Each structure stands twice: as structure tokens, then as C-alpha cells.
Amino acid sequence: MDIRTGFFYLFSALLLFAAFRVITARNPVYAALFLVLAFFQASAIWLLLKAEFLAITLVLVYVGAVMVLFLFVVMMLDIDVDSLRAGFWKHFPIAATVGVLIALEMAAVLMGGFRMGEEPRAVPAAAQATGQAVAQYSNTKELGKLLYSQYLYPLEVAAVILLVAIIAAIALTLRKRKDSKYTDPSQQVRVHARDRLHVIKLPPTAAARVETKA
Structure with missing residues (x-):
């Protein structure tokens, strides 16, 4: 070895x-x-x-x-770890079976x-034809060529799936909750003082109440 x-x-x-x-x-x-x-x-x-x-x-x-x-x-x-581990042993046989499979x-x-x-690393045909050395062979370049030529459509499908996941995460985060209060900033800008403040007229003086003991 x-x-x-x-x-x-x-x-x-x-x-x-x-x-x-x-x-x-x-x-x-x-x-x-x-x-x-x-x-x-x-x-x-x-x-x-x-x-x-x-x-x-x-x-x-x-x-x-x-x-x-x-x-x-x-x-x-x-995070409540105890609640997460509550059903661990209940689902353990199914999870273990799937894991073994x-x-x-x-x-x-x-x-x-x-x-x-160790097997010899394959050299592209173009490199063999031009006499290019194995040390100058770039697997990153060949990976990029293969990824954007033969596997272009799976790459685009994966990109669309990730885009949908990002949009779904944003939509779930920004959705309105019924149990939370929300204030519209545009309504705060257009508000008038008469809509928020009411002046109540009261007499300047009032007779004091005299409490009598029974």
C-alpha cells in the first residue's frame, strides 16, 4: 500500500x-x-x-x-433539541433501511x-496531437468545456431550480402575517394633524367635590 x-x-x-x-x-x-x-x-x-x-x-x-x-x-x-429528538427512535428503522440501501x-x-x-490520467486528443505535456493539462478547463457544452441544459435546469428556491424563500419571508401589525409608510406621509389630534374643550374651572362622611 x-x-x-x-x-x-x-x-x-x-x-x-x-x-x-x-x-x-x-x-x-x-x-x-x-x-x-x-x-x-x-x-x-x-x-x-x-x-x-x-x-x-x-x-x-x-x-x-x-x-x-x-x-x-x-x-x-x-432550538428545542428535546422536541427535535422526540420522534428519533420512532422513525429510526425506516431511516436506517433507507441509509443501508x-x-x-x-x-x-x-x-x-x-x-x-494509480491509473494514468487521460490526456485530450488535441493535447496528444500537438505534443502537449501532461503537466500543462488543466482539468479545470476541461471541466468548464464539458459543463458548458455537453451538460449545458442540466446546468440551466439547476440554475432555474435555484432561482425558484430563492424567489420562494423571499416570498415566504416577506408575506404578511395576520398576527403582526403593519404600517404603510405612504399613509404616514400623507397623514394630517386633524386626523390624529382631536381638541376637546373643557371648562377652565370646576367646583370641587365635597365628600360628606355618613
């Missing part, structure tokens, strides 16, 4: 441990931190697979943006293309 295979098993073991702690940690903040650790281990595995662009994107997008925002939300909200499907897909030894 070479050093690359050893690092693969190390990162994989840490990834599985962090993923297990995400669903078993009692504190939501700890669960989010273990999820950050899982993202870092997945990024390290992608680096071993020579997918540097995907590894850096995972760190920048998920760890640097999504998880930081998630941590802020979790720490600002008062997903793991078996992923194992069946990955084990077919898994190789213990």
Missing part, C-alpha cells in the same frame, strides 16, 4: 466518523462543526483524485459560506470503477 492509498483510507475514516457525529451530536453547533470537518475530508479526497477545482470549490462555497451562515442561524435561534447502491457503483493502483 502506497502513501496515497494510506491517505485515502485516513481521510475516508475521518469522513465517516464526522458524518456519523453529525447525526448523533446532541448540540446543533457541534453537529455543524462536524459537518465542516466532513467537508474538509471530502475536499482532501478530491485532491487525491486530482480534482483540485472541485476541492477548492467545496471549501470556499460550503465551508466558507453555507456553513458559516448555518452556524449563525443555529446560534441565534433558540443508499450505501449499498453507492458501493455497487463505486466498486466497479475502483482501482487500488
Whole structure:
């Protein structure tokens, strides 16, 4: 076993441990931190697979943006952990069955293309024709070409789905609630003093009441 295979098993073991702690940690903040650790281990595995662009994107997008925002939300909200874990063991058999099926499907897909030894990286035909060296081959450039040529329509569909999700989130946030008071700023600008203030005339003096004891 070479050093690359050893690092693969190390990162994989840490990834599985962090993923297990995400669903078993009692504190939501700890669960989010273990999820950050899982993202870092997945990024390290992608680096071993020579997918540097995907590894850096995972760190920048998920760890640097999504998880930081998630941590802020979790720490600002008062989450009742006991109520969230109330139905855990009730739905555990179904969740465990689905998890095992997903793991078996992923194992069946990955084990077919898994190789213990290092395989030579494929070089584009254009690079072979021009005698371009493998060191000058950019997998990020080839990924961009493949993404915006062969997978252009799935990319556009994913962009539309994300746009719909953003619009739905904004609509749910800005909707009017019946139990909250709302003031129209335009009505405040057009208001007159006579609409808000009523002057009541009272006599300047009034006779004092004399209380008599029975």
C-alpha cells in the first residue's frame, strides 16, 4: 500500500466518523462543526483524485459560506433539541433501511470503477496531437468545456431550480402575517394633524367635590 492509498483510507475514516457525529451530536453547533470537518475530508479526497477545482470549490462555497451562515442561524435561534429528538427512535428503522440501501447502491457503483493502483490520467486528443505535456493539462478547463457544452441544459435546469428556491424563500419571508401589525409608510406621509389630534374643550374651572362622611 502506497502513501496515497494510506491517505485515502485516513481521510475516508475521518469522513465517516464526522458524518456519523453529525447525526448523533446532541448540540446543533457541534453537529455543524462536524459537518465542516466532513467537508474538509471530502475536499482532501478530491485532491487525491486530482480534482483540485472541485476541492477548492467545496471549501470556499460550503465551508466558507453555507456553513458559516448555518452556524449563525443555529446560534441565534433558540432550538428545542428535546422536541427535535422526540420522534428519533420512532422513525429510526425506516431511516436506517433507507441509509443501508443508499450505501449499498453507492458501493455497487463505486466498486466497479475502483482501482487500488494509480491509473494514468487521460490526456485530450488535441493535447496528444500537438505534443502537449501532461503537466500543462488543466482539468479545470476541461471541466468548464464539458459543463458548458455537453451538460449545458442540466446546468440551466439547476440554475432555474435555484432561482425558484430563492424567489420562494423571499416570498415566504416577506408575506404578511395576520398576527403582526403593519404600517404603510405612504399613509404616514400623507397623514394630517386633524386626523390624529382631536381638541376637546373643557371648562377652565370646576367646583370641587365635597365628600360628606355618613
